[in-house]
Each structure stands twice: as structure tokens, then as C-alpha cells.
Amino acid sequence: MFTSGHHFYLYLVFSLYFFSLFFSFWSKKKISKLSFSLFVIGFGLNFLYILGRGFVGTEIALTPIVEGPFFLPVCLGLLTLFHFIFYQDDNWRLLLILVFLFTLAALFYPKGIIPPTPKKTTFWAVAFFCSEIMAHACFLVGLVLASQVVFFKKNSNAFHSYLVWGFVSYSVSQIVGAIWSYYGWGNTFSWSPRHLSSASIWLLYAAYLHLPYLKEWNLKKRALFAIGASLFVIFISYGHYFHEMGFKRIGG
């Protein structure tokens, strides 16, 4: 594939996101349209870039495609597109900031691929990373939308649906992860830091889902909780990503 091994495309994607964000501050309709178009082109290229990560010479490896630091901006981009289409409000510009920041983070991350071990070459592994990172993206969008409630006194519960579906996606990841873990290692649950921290996030958002039914937990308090929980997710996930930075890689 033409993007395979060419990390220049990631820099191009970053530039497109940058200009898209820059133009998004203009209120003129034409410039706003230009901003959105740049974003769509950037998103398309970003998608092709991560797809290219899966072509390792003559082999196709799926797990490098869904490696967190690179796959997260794509998930965030997808949610931004989704928000633009279905919500039809201006919040997509805020989500663009997220896409921009996490693409920036990807630029500083080692771009080679971690060679896939035999236990990673399964559909369950790909399904696990896809659903987990999509859940992270939903939680991050929830963070941005909840910030509006806390810091700009906006009376909107738009963040709630992202957190709910983030939780559903996270539950999918826990289940497919358990199945992968069973096929690979013979346990559905492992007492390892990775499994434990995932379970910790799941319980936190399970608690969040119950909050709207408690009278004392008004919108602002729930938004604050959403912000705290999302920061916790960033801490955990980037903790793992930093840990992986030192691994032996091919290319990049």
C-alpha cells in the first residue's frame, strides 16, 4: 500500500488537521466549509496511513493498524464526523481540537511496528483493540463536551450519550479481550496490571451510568465526574503507550 512505511503521510495529516482547526475559528460560512473539507481530507489520509501500517512487506499484520496512539486520532476523527452529521451543532470544532492534539501526540511516538507475536494474530485481538480505543475516543469526546457544562455553564447533556456508548464499546472490549485471553493464555481474566487497570476503568464508568438516578448528582456534578474519569482513562492508556515506547520495532 502506498502509505506503508511512509510516515510523511502522518505529518501531512497533522498539517491538514492544523489548518482545519485554524480556519474553524472563522465564522464565515465559506471558510468554515473549507475547514471542514480540510478535516475530511485529513481524516481520509489518516485512515489510509493507519491501514498502511498493516502491510509489512509481503505480510499483512492487523494489530499495528489498531495500535493505540495512531488509531485513537482516527477514532476521534470518526466521532467528529459523526457529530457533525447527526448533531448538526458547532461542537465538532471542539472535537477537532482533540483530533489535532492526539495526532500531535502520535507524531512524537515511535512509528515503527511492534512485530506481531503468534498470539496476536487473531480476530479477537483486533476486535479488542478496536473496541477499546473507540471507547477511549468516546470518553474523550465526553470530556470535551462535559467541560462546556462545567466551565462555560452550558446546559447540555450531550456528553452523556458518548459516555454511555463508550461504556458499551468498553464492555465489548472487555468481553472480546477475555475471549482472546482465554484462547491465547487459558484465562478469561488475568491478575496482571493491564487487565486490572481495564477493570478499574469499566467499574468507574459503570458507576457513572448509575449517577443520573441519584438526585444529588445534578448535571454539573456528573459532568465533573465525566471529566475526572476521562482524565483517568488518558492516564491509564498513555501509561501503557509510554511503556510500549521502549519495545523493539520494525521501521519507523
Added chain:
Amino acid sequence: MLKRIWIFLGSLKLGCYLLWAGSVFIFVGSIYGQDKYAFFTKLNEMRVQDWFEQYFFPNWSISWWILVLFLIMFFLGLNTFICTFNRLSTLFKTRKKYSTKKFIIRILPSLIHFFFMLVMLGHFLTFVGIKCQRVSIQAGTKFQLAGDSLEVKEIQNYFYDKDSPLQNRIKQTVVKLTSARGEKIYLSYLNPVEYKGFSLFLDMLKPKKKRNHQEDQEKEVCNKAPVYHFKDVASKNEVSPLATERKLQIKIVSDPGLNLLVVSFFIILFLMFGYFSSATPFYRNNYTLSQ
């Protein structure tokens, strides 16, 4: 008095606090787990009561959180049971107030909670009933399983293409086993085999090193890959010392909670999609809460 205890134990507020507490203590556990990876992962292959007997008390300063976690999970299970029971009894009393569709939507969260309890039960059965043993293998190794003798006839490694940057790395390993009655069993990574009530998994362990053995064992890749690689890329097509040192193992597992767990997992997912797509559609701003 009993009624007050019942109401307290089944309250939503307590449920939320227990979920938070569970989250906090599991997180604390994950921090301990980073330093003592091998110590805690022994729990994966032992019955929890045996682990407590052998490892918990002598190492309580690092393992205390597990006891707290089990207590929290016990009360969470109790809370979920009472809460679900109360909700269902109220729902069935007011059944006539709702159309069938609305009633089904209202009953879904209780069903999700019911299957969540089954998931907890499945985990509990695994923790208290798991049987696990490891057998280091090479061609010719014989071992006993459920009164039957199994022999490793052949171990075949498959490598990535020579033109690929992944060259010299193992793509798959197939182990051919035969039983005393001549049955042939093929075992490979990610393809466990059922044999006489046990599941057989192919696993590989990094050899113990004197110098930094502890460090190696306690390393874990975030995305679950083992730290080791199978063959040195720079080995000029020869099997490197690293590759020959790897120890292949067969992990033999009997997990009494597995079936309950997997079935409950999938039913929960199905119910979750059903409930949330009607109660909290992704694209709608003003969601409704059905209590």
C-alpha cells in the same frame, strides 16, 4: 430492622459507592502488580483459596487489596441481587401500566444486572475451582492426562516469509501429540484443544536468567504480547541461541466457570445494545431515563 438493612444493602447509592471502591482498589492492585507481576499472576493458575494459604498471609503488605476487593465484590453482588429483586417486583406489580414494548425496555436493565451477577458467579467458580498445570515439552516428551498417556511426536515452527521484515520470526508453532490409543492431537498458539474435560493450550516461557530473571518475568507488554521474540532477526537464518532457549509448554486447564461466563458475556452485550439503543440513542441529545 431487617427491612432497613435490606433497603440499605439494595440501595443505588451503596451500589455506586461499591463500584467506585472496586475501581479504586483494582487500580491500587494494578500499581502493585507492576512491581510484582509474577507474584500476582500466580493467581491465574491457582485456586484462590490455595493462593491465600500459600502467598497471601506471608505477603499481606502487598496483597491486602485483594481481600478488600473480594469483600467489595461480595457486597456488590449482594447489592445487585437485592436491587434487581426489588426493581423486578415493582415492575411486575405495575405490569399493566405499560405496553409490551415499554415493559420489555424497562425490564432490560434488570436482565443486564441479572447476567452481570452470573458473570460474577462465573468468575467466582473460576477462582475457586480452576485446575491448571504446565508441562514443558520437546519432541519425545510423555505426560499423563486424565489417566491417559500423551506423547509429543513433533514440533513444527512456521516462519514469516524470507522477503518480509518479519523474517525469522515465528508465525505459528504446531505440536503433534499422540495418545496411547493412537489418537492424533494438533496443538498450536490460539487454538486450544479439548481433551477429556481439559483444555490444552500451547504456551512459551522465557528461560530463567540468573542476572535479570526477576525483571524479565515481571515485564508485560501493554497489548498482551510476551516481551520475548522468538528468534534473533540478525541471526543470519540460523536459529539463534535465544530461540533455542525458549521453552515450549502445554498449559492444561480445567475452568468450571468458563461456560457460564462466556454465555453471560454475550447475553449481556445483546441486552446492552437493545437497551441503550432505545434509551440512549447515540445521536439524540435529550436522552430519557427509564427507572
